[in-house]
Amino acid sequence: MTHANGSSGYIPDDAAFEQVSYEITTSRLKPGCAENAIVNGFLNLMGQH
């Protein structure tokens, strides 16, 4: 589910940062962090369950 509990803007996957699009140019994120941070963050939360 997206748009949940906050507004962090567009969150591209690492490969998508190679594109020039509305979503990429308006994202507030630097490439190379969010994808793994999200995946590893959820794996960590699932591991605690």
Add this chain to the structure above:
Amino acid sequence: MSPNRPLLQVLNYQVSGDLAGASSRYVENYYRGKPEDAPRGDAGAAIHLRPEEITENAVALWTSGAAGDQNPISLARGSDFTLVHSLGKILGEEAVRIAGAIYSTEQARIGGKQEVVTCPGRKVAPGTLPRKEYKWEDSDPVSIRLSLLTINDIALAGVSGEVMTMIQEHLKKKSTSSHPLW
């Protein structure tokens, strides 16, 4: 109300954020058989049930899946909602078909956790318009809130942003849950 009748049905659909916000009422009102109350103005899907399928007092909780890189199916503007109704009917019938296979259980273990991850930020550097190329400069870090709700082996994952499809696929591949829902 019968103990086996649903109080709420969660519908998670990867559709442009244009449908999010107030227009989610559009889905719920259709689900409850009150299309006349549905707000107008979005080119997204709406639930449209046949009269015999209407579930009084049930709520359709609409959530938007990872669709940051998906445009609305239709960008039409105006007052002709024929396509919207058609898409809604397709989605609604699929939701009803799936709902027919739902089973109930007398015991469920429910859990919830959340975590905030932070990533470096950037913004477009000032320049003349229209841009021939984009240059970037550092900006404030961006916090991303991750929310996890589990019901037995079902994991509902929530992110505080408009996530692109491949991040969802990445999580599904690595997920330890047999039923990850994003």
